[in-house]
Amino acid sequence: MSEIRPSDRLFVGPEAADIEEFAALCARETDPALYPHSSAVQKNVVIYDGQALLADLQRDKPAVQKEMHDLLRNGPGVLVVSGAYADLAVVDRHTEVFERIFEAEARQGIASDHFAKAGANGRIWNSLQKSAELSPESFIEYYANPLIGLVAEAWLGPHYQLTTQVNVVRPGGQAQQAHCDYHLGFQSVEEVARYPVPLHTLSKSLTLQCAVAHSDMPVETGPTLLLPFSQQYELGYLAWRRADFIDHFQRHAVQLPLSKGDIVFFNPGLFHAAGTNRTTDRQRIANLLQISVAFGKPMESVDRDAMSLALYPALSRIVAQKKLDEVNLRAVVAAVADGYSFPTNLDTDPPLQDLAPQTAQQFIWQALQEGYSFERFSEGVRDMQRRRQAKSFDKLSH
The missing domain is CATH 1.20.120 (Four Helix Bundle (Hemerythrin (Met), subunit A))
Incomplete structure (x- = not known):
């Protein structure tokens, strides 16, 4: 047996990232044969039909979840469940709850933006608790959707927990910079460099990103720009602010139109960014679910x-x-x-x-x-x- 030697990439800075290595990873093509429960592959993104997925869930849940876990880790890192909400009235009723929250927060002078200039979009932080308290009935019928749990368990296992934020991008709202997400995606480059590289990989296994479309999202409204396979790059959390990586993202990212009731799931290490809303009269609204693994907690309660x-x-x-x-x-x-x-x-x-x-x-x-x-x-x-x-x-x- 050969000797196992220590890694020479444990504590590194953004200069260690290799754009050619990154580009080669992202140049891969999605093989539909690897995802037999899917209905299509578009621009390297795997598409599942929501109602067919429910039937597959009843027949062979382990096979479906194995397929999705592999997709999120070793495949393109992003999937869409089309028609995840068959009854769009459920989505509309929960959108009305969000609108009531926006109105209440406006009366309190709360106007949160996220990755945007003031007024370019709207944000409800902790929409999970706020919507549960405002409308229990709507909350129950909305989160009773078993497809969210199917994908969450495929990636994170059981006992996951949700937090959610609503994002509204108004007409003229500009695209975000490409980025990766929580945990390490929310830290400065200097802070990320303090973590050994294996923890960069681990961070990607701690959460799952999810967005429920609360409006139809044709491309001109700016649905999320995605770079399939980018989550596989080991140093992505260090690299996403670098100019050469930003340029590569802008040249190669893909966008898919979404319909109300569709759900997008992706690995938090995937390079992504909200797109520009180029319309003059349509806003784009999504409920962003951040789903966390059960284990991110200490053993004792300490004050x-x-x-x-x-x-x-x-x-x-x-x-x-x-x-x-x-x-x-x-x-x-x-x-x-x-x-x-x-x-x-x-x-x-x-x-x-x-x-x-x-x-x-x-x-x-x-x-x-x-x-x-x-x-x-x-x-x-x-x-x-x-x-x-x-x-x-x-x-x-x-």
């Missing part, structure tokens, strides 16, 4: 805010007396506070830089460096708690 408050006076004294250097202090802060921005309430805790809000670790470090008093630090902790707390729709609307 890290209480720990921070208990330790801050002693930490302040140590900093003032210069008893610990930065390396040692950072080790203590890492043991105390959460160094990750999520989950949070993006209505009230928006990103400060890049795509991620300030972390508790960053706040503690700022407080120590700037010499906050305990009272000022305590108020900062309470403010962070308030910002991150999900708000019930009832409180939002009154």
Whole structure:
């Protein structure tokens, strides 16, 4: 047996990404024979018929899920379930719920955008909780669709959890920059480079991206631009901001028209971007589902805010007396506070830089460096708690 040697690509920066390697991966063609339960392949994207898929689910669920898992990992990385909602009235009723949420948030002065200039689109953060509280009946009939669970379990296994955001792109709304998604897709390049490359691969297995079309989306309305097979590139999270990768995406990405009730699923490592809405009178609306694997949770419940408050006076004294250097202090802060921005309430805790809000670790470090008093630090902790707390729709609307 040959010796297993350590990888030489563990901690690398964006300069390690190879555009030729990336281009070769993305030049592959989707083989329809590998996806016998599909109904078509268009522009390398695998299309499934929703009602036929329900029948296949009854006959041989394991075979269907094996096929989809392989598609998302080793294939083009994106699939469309056409006609996933056979009863479009279900979609329309839930769209009406979203419209009521938009109206309530407008009265509160909430106007969230995402990857867009102010006013170019509309965003409802945490549409899952807000819609459940506003209209339980509509929520139940909408999420009773078994096709969402079929694909989610194929990629993530059982016990997955949903978060959802509604995105509306209005006439004239411009295309996004190509990007990858949560987790590492939401971190700065410098932060991504701190993670060993195997964790880049792991990140792609932690979530599944999904978009339910709440309106017909002909190409002129700007449905999502997709680069099939790009999720297979190991260093994609480091590369997507590089000019040569952006240029390759713009030249080779594909768009498919969607109909109301269709659902798109894709690997979070897939290079993608919302397209430009070139119409003058049509808006594009989608419910974006981010489906998370069950395992992304610690073993014990820990009140890290209480720990921070208990330790801050002693930490302040140590900093003032210069008893610990930065390396040692950072080790203590890492043991105390959460160094990750999520989950949070993006209505009230928006990103400060890049795509991620300030972390508790960053706040503690700022407080120590700037010499906050305990009272000022305590108020900062309470403010962070308030910002991150999900708000019930009832409180939002009154």
